[in-house]
Amino acid sequence: MFHVCQVNSDRDRLRLLSDLAGDAEHTAWRLHGTGRFVAPPIAGATILPPGDRVEVRFDDGRAVILTEVELTPQGPPTLEVRNIGQLVRFDAAGRFEAVPDAVVRIRRDRIVSAGPRAEFSMAAPGARVLDAGGAVVTAGLVDPHTHPVFAGERAREFALRKAGATYAEIQAAGGGILSTMRATRAAGPEALFEGGVRRLLRMARFGVTSVEGKTGYDLTVEGELGLLRVLGRLSARCAVEVSPTLLAAHLVPPEFAADRDAWVRLITDELIPRSRELAVAVDVFCEDNAFSLAETVRILEAAVAAGLQARAHAGQFHSLGAVAEAARLGALSVDHLEEVTDAELDELARAGRTVAVLLPGAALTLGLPMPSGRRFLDRGVPVAVGTDCNPGTSMTENLPLAGTLACLQAGLTVEETWDALTRTAARAAGLPGRGNPVAGAPADLVIWDFAHYGHLPYHFGVPHVRTLLRGGLEVQLESE
Secondary structure, three states, X not given: OEEEEEEOOOOOEEEEEEOOOEEEEEEHHHHHOOOEOEOOOEEEEEEEOOOOEXXXXXXXXXXXXXXXXXXXXOOOOOXXXXXEEXXXXXXXXXXXXXXXXXXXXXXXXXXXXXXXXXXXXXXXXXXXXXXXXXXXXXXOEEEEEEOXXXXXXXXXXXXXXXXXXXXXXXXXXXXXXXXXXXXHHHOOHHHHHHHHHHHHHHHHHOOEEEEEEEOOOOOOHHHHHHHHHHHHHHHHHEOOEEEEEEEEEXXXXXXXXXXXXXXXXXXXXXXXXXXXXXXXXXXXXXXXXXXXXXXXXXXXXXXXXXXOEEEEEEOXXXXXXXXXXXXXXXXXXXXXXXXXXXXXXXXXHHHOOOEEEEOHHHHHHHOOOOOOHHHHHXXXXXXXXXXXXXXXXXXXXXHHHHHHHHHHHOOOOHHHHHHHHOHHHXXXXXXXXXXXXXXXXXXXXXXXXXXXXXXXXXXXXXXXXXXXXXXXXXXXXXOX
């Protein structure tokens, strides 16, 4: 029997409490059940007599009846993916496997079992069959570093930079992050949401089902909290899951240029406490023209004390010591890493908990040396790869292209590249359990249009997704 049926104030999540399925929150996207990339808000929900069913209504007029039994994780598979040429996964020790002639069985939004076809004597009774046609199947890709919510664009600055202006010169003239800040402050939440939808849709077309997403382009207390709420709405109503990060320490806003410590205090004393229910992590851009090492440590220590995860933009232009400090604090990730000393790498390896996130798109755009993934991997530091999708220094939603750059220019093998785009990327994004198609994992899968896993980094620049599954639903990757 259902006992609680409660829609949240944003009308994008539904809490259900029942005897069989327990207490769980369900997103509007999963409840809508059509696979459309964006689901409408929930109009209302009602427990139907005698109490074993719930009716969920949406703003588009759609109504869905949920039964208690179908929401329980136990039960027969509802979908079976067969005729998989290669199933890319990782064993318990993290070793890469390409399992030939494989099968994946799914119940609702979770993988029930996955492995060689020989382990499955017959098709699951009553399950819908999806034929992979001999193609490669992997977990959905995970982008561990994105800035998906902003307004405006900076193509003019790109041209200036190519004409010889430096990043610091553009920023000092009021461009760079400040340019995007002004446009973002002027935009309303609906425009920001719609822009985020467009970017996440482009990512999904390249096989992405989950991302880490940052704030950082409003730089006021209420504005940064508003960006976190937009990220939450995107995660609940879109086919791409978002792990939200507070990046109020992206740059000191112009209002605090004469008293930067006041902005740091607002972050530590007000923004972080108010972000506890909205964010997974707190990030800081530690750089000469952003935040000092002392300020970075202060902000990240406040985050950890508040129960949030830490992460840092570190070593992009200068090695200031943020890598070692982030590792000491058990950060989820340190990102960029073009200029990192061997001593910092050794500290990162000793700590053993923090992922090194390489962002080759930013290095390519800015003409920086490509960071070597081998420096990290050979010390036992896990490596992930992200797009750094942002309007200034890496305007791309193409995660496989970032993987190709990491493979060709940062020294990763093809197998290490797959790990960096899935399993380890999920760890860096604060999304445990994603990125590896094994029993119990979310049913986020990609059926690709190729038969060997080496094809993704080899044939770069174009989408290769045949079918995208998010939570067991086939995503409609419709045009914008």
